[in-house]
Amino acid sequence: MNSQTIKISARHVDVHYDKTHAIKDVSVEIPSNSVTAFIGPSGCGKSTFLRCLNRMNDTIESCQVSGDILLDGENIYDPKVDPVQLRAKIGMVFQKPNPFPKSIYDNVAYGPRIHGLAQGKSDLDALVEQALRRAAIWEEVKDRLSAPGTGLSGGQQQRVCIARAIATAPEVLLMDEPCSALDPIATAQIEELIDELRQNYAVVIVTHSMHQAARVSQKTAFFHMGTLVEFGDTKTIFTNPTDPRTEGYITGRIG
Amino acid sequence: MIEPNPYKSLFAASAQNKRRAAAEKRFHRLGLAAIFVGLSMLAILMTTIVTKGSGAFQQSFITLDVALLEAKLDKKGTRDLDNLKKVTTFGYAPLIKVAFEQVVVARGIETDLTSKDMAAIVSKSAAAQMRDCVLNDPGLIGTTAEFKFLANSWIDGYLKGRVTRETIANNKNVSIAQLDFADQLIELGIIGKSFNIQFILGADASDQRPEDAGIGVAIIGSFAMMCVVLLLALPIGVASSIYLEEFAPKNRLTDFIEVNIANLAAVPSIVFGILGLAIFINTMHLPQSAPVVGGLVLTLMTLPTLIISTRAALKAVPPSIRSAALGVGASKMQSTFHHVLPLAAPGILTGTILGLAQALGETAPLLLIGMIGYVATNMPETVSQGLLSPNSAMPAQIYEWAKRADPAFYERAWGGIIILLIFLVTMNLIAVTLRRRFEQRW
Numbered sequence: 001m002n003s004q005t006i007k008i009s010a011r012h013v014d015v016h017y018d019k020t021h022a023i024k025d026v027s028v029e030i031p032s033n034s035v036t037a038f039i040g041p042s043g044c045g046k047s048t049f050l051r052c053l054n055r056m057n058d059t060i061e062s063c064q065v066s067g068d069i070l071l072d073g074e075n076i077y078d079p080k081v082d083p084v085q086l087r088a089k090i091g092m093v094f095q096k097p098n099p100f101p102k103s104i105y106d107n108v109a110y111g112p113r114i115h116g117l118a119q120g121k122s123d124l125d126a127l128v129e130q131a132l133r134r135a136a137i138w139e140e141v142k143d144r145l146s147a148p149g150t151g152l153s154g155g156q157q158q159r160v161c162i163a164r165a166i167a168t169a170p171e172v173l174l175m176d177e178p179c180s181a182l183d184p185i186a187t188a189q190i191e192e193l194i195d196e197l198r199q200n201y202a203v204v205i206v207t208h209s210m211h212q213a214a215r216v217s218q219k220t221a222f223f224h225m226g227t228l229v230e231f232g233d234t235k236t237i238f239t240n241p242t243d244p245r246t247e248g249y250i251t252g253r254i255g
Numbered sequence: 256m257i258e259p260n261p262y263k264s265l266f267a268a269s270a271q272n273k274r275r276a277a278a279e280k281r282f283h284r285l286g287l288a289a290i291f292v293g294l295s296m297l298a299i300l301m302t303t304i305v306t307k308g309s310g311a312f313q314q315s316f317i318t319l320d321v322a323l324l325e326a327k328l329d330k331k332g333t334r335d336l337d338n339l340k341k342v343t344t345f346g347y348a349p350l351i352k353v354a355f356e357q358v359v360v361a362r363g364i365e366t367d368l369t370s371k372d373m374a375a376i377v378s379k380s381a382a383a384q385m386r387d388c389v390l391n392d393p394g395l396i397g398t399t400a401e402f403k404f405l406a407n408s409w410i411d412g413y414l415k416g417r418v419t420r421e422t423i424a425n426n427k428n429v430s431i432a433q434l435d436f437a438d439q440l441i442e443l444g445i446i447g448k449s450f451n452i453q454f455i456l457g458a459d460a461s462d463q464r465p466e467d468a469g470i471g472v473a474i475i476g477s478f479a480m481m482c483v484v485l486l487l488a489l490p491i492g493v494a495s496s497i498y499l500e501e502f503a504p505k506n507r508l509t510d511f512i513e514v515n516i517a518n519l520a521a522v523p524s525i526v527f528g529i530l531g532l533a534i535f536i537n538t539m540h541l542p543q544s545a546p547v548v549g550g551l552v553l554t555l556m557t558l559p560t561l562i563i564s565t566r567a568a569l570k571a572v573p574p575s576i577r578s579a580a581l582g583v584g585a586s587k588m589q590s591t592f593h594h595v596l597p598l599a600a601p602g603i604l605t606g607t608i609l610g611l612a613q614a615l616g617e618t619a620p621l622l623l624i625g626m627i628g629y630v631a632t633n634m635p636e637t638v639s640q641g642l643l644s645p646n647s648a649m650p651a652q653i654y655e656w657a658k659r660a661d662p663a664f665y666e667r668a669w670g671g672i673i674i675l676l677i678f679l680v681t682m683n684l685i686a687v688t689l690r691r692r693f694e695q696r697w
Binding site for chain 1: 585
C-alpha cells in the first residue's frame with residue numbers, strides 16, 4: 001500500500017460546545033501507514049478534533065460537529081453510520097491509562113468478545129496473545145494474565161490499553177497524549193511501539209511534547225486557538241515552518 | 256510598602272498565636288466532649304433496653320403431672336378424633352385443679368387456697384396446651400403425663416421481682432396467699448424460670464395472657480414485607496437510576512424528576528401510609544393489614560432513598576471506564592452492564608440494605624393500613640397466606656404491646672425492641688462488610 005494513501009479526510013470541520021467555537025474550519029488529510037501528530041498549546045482543540053474522528057464527542061451532549069470527516073471515502077457523520085460500529089474500526093488510547101478493573105486477559109479479550117471476532121477459547125487466546133505481543137507487553141504479563149490490569153505499573157497499563165485497542169482489529173489508532181502520565185522510560189517504550197504500529201495502522205497521536213512529535217510522527221498538524229495553523233511533513237514543520245505562530249511555538253516563544 | 260518583620264524568637268509565642276492555639280484546644284475538647292456525651296447516651300440506651308427487655312426471654316414455668324382421665328376426655332372410650340375435638344378447653348381445666356390437689360397432698364404443701372385459686376397461678380393457655388397435646392396423641396388419655404405450663408404473668412412477675420407483696424395489695428388478679436403458695440412450689444422446684452423460645456417464635460396472645468405472647472408471627476410479617484420491598488424496590492430503583500444517570504438527556508424534565516426524587520426522600524413516612532390506604536386498600540381493594548400492602552407502601556417509601564444511593568454509586572464510577580468501553584466499540588448499554596454496573600454493585604447493595612433496614616423499623620405508615628392493632632395470633636401456613644392474610648410487623652407488634660395495660664406486656668415491648676435491634680444491627684453490619692470487601696479504588 002502506498003504510504004500516501006489517504007485514510008481519513010476531514011473537510012471544513014467546525015465544533016461548537018454551546019457558545020464556544022472550539023474547532024474552526026479544520027481540514028486535514030491523514031495518510032494510512034504513518035503517524036500523524038497533533039501538536040499545539042493547551043486548549044487549542046487538538047484533543048477535541050481527535051475525538052471527532054471516532055465520534056467520541058457524541059457522548060457530550062452540548063457538542064455540535066459540522067463538516068465532513070471521511071474514512072476511506074465514507075462520511076462517518078452520515079446518519080446511516082452507527083457510531084458503535086465506527087469505534088470498532090477506529091481504536092482509541094486515552095491520556096490516563098484506563099484498564100478495566102478486570103484481569104489483563106479480560107481487558108484485551110473484551111473487544112473481540114463483544115464484536116464476536118474469535119471462534120472459541122483457543123482462537124481468543126491466540127488473539128489476546130497476538131495483541132499483547134504487538135503492544136510489546138506479552139513477555140512481561142504472559143505469566144499473570146489473570147492478574148488484575150489495574151495492578152500493573154502505569155507504562156504497562158498503557159500498553160495493555162493499546163493491546164486492548166489493537167485486539168478489536170481497528171484500521172486507525174487514535175492516541176490522546178498516551179505518554180503524559182508516564183515516566184521517560186515507559187514513554188520511550190510506547191514511542192517505539194507507536195513506530196512499529198505504523199506498519200499496520202494509521203496512527204494519530206495528540207501530544208504536548210514537540211520532541212515526541214518530532215521523534216514518532218511523519219506528519220504534523222499544529223493547532224492554535226481552534227484553527228489548524230499548519231499541516232505538513234514533520235520534517236518541514238520542525239525545520240522550516242511557514243507560519244510565524246508555528247515557528248514561535250516550536251522554538252518556545254509562544255505556548 | 257510591606258516591611259519585613261523585626262526579628263522575634265521562634266520560642267516566644269505571639270499573642271495571636273496563643274489565641275489560635277487556645278481556640279484549637281477548645282475545639283478539640285469540645286469535640287471530645289460531644290463524642291463522650293454521644294457514647295454515654297448510647298450506653299444508657301443500650302443498658303436500659305437490655306435490662307428492661309431481657310426479662311422477656313425468660314419465663315416462669317410450672318411443671319405438673321396431670322392425670323388425663325378417660326372419664327373427662329373421652330367418655331365413649333373410642334379415641335375417635337372427631338369426638339375428642341368436641342371436648343373444649345373447659346373439659347381440660349378441671350384436670351389442672353386435680354393435679355394441684357395431688358401435688359399439695361403428695362409434697363406436703365401447707366395452703367388454705369381452694370383448688371380453683373391454686374390452678375389460677377397457671378396461664379390461661381394451659382388448658383389449650385393440654386388439649387393440643389392430647390389431640391396430637393390420643394394415646395395419652397388414661398395416663399399421667401408431665402406438662403410444663405406457663406405461670407401466669409403475675410407469678411412470673413413475682414419470680415422476676417416485678418411483683419411484690421406490697422404492690423399487689425389491692426390487686427384482684429393475684430393474692431398474697433397465692434404468692435405464699437408459689438414460694439413453696441419454687442422451693443420444691445415445681446416453678447422455675449427458663450429460656451422462653453416461644454417469645455421469639457410464637458404468636459401474639461390476647462391481652463389476658465401476656466406470658467403467652469411472642470413476636471414470631473410479626474417477624475414473619477416483617478419478613479414478608481421485606482421480600483416485597485426487595486423484589487419491587489431493587490429492580491425499579493436500579494433501573495430508574497441507570498436510566499437517569501447513564502441514558503437520560505440532561506434537560507428541564509430530568510432536572511424536575513431529579514428534584515422531585517430528592518423531595519420524595521424527605522416526605523414523612525405517614526404520608527406514604529395514607530397514600531397506601533387510599534390507593535392499595537380503598538381503590539385496588541387489597542386486603543387490609545396484609546404484609547403485601549405494607550410491602551408496597553414501604554417500597555414507595557424506600558424507592559427515593561434507594562434511587563439516590565444507587566445514582567451516587569453510579570456517579571462514583573470514573574468516566575474513564577465508560578470512555579474505555581466506548582473506545583473499543585461497546586454500545587452504551589454494554590458499557591453500562593459490563594463495566595459500570597458491576598463496579599457500582601457494592602454501593603447499590605449497601606444502599607439497598609440500608610433502605611431495607613429503614614423500612615424494617617418503620618412504624619407510622621403501618622398505622623394507616625391496619626397492621627397496627629391487629630393481633631397476630633396465627634402463623635401463616637403458605638406463602639400466599641404470608642403475603643395476603645392479615646398480619647402484624649415487628650415495630651407494629653412492639654407498639655401494640657407497649658400500649659396494653661398489663662405491665663407484663665411492657666416487658667415484652669422492650670424484649671421486642673431487642674429483637675428488632677438485632678435485625679437492624681445485623682443488616683447494617685452486612686452493609687458495612689459488603690462496602691469494605693468490594694470497595695474499588697482507582
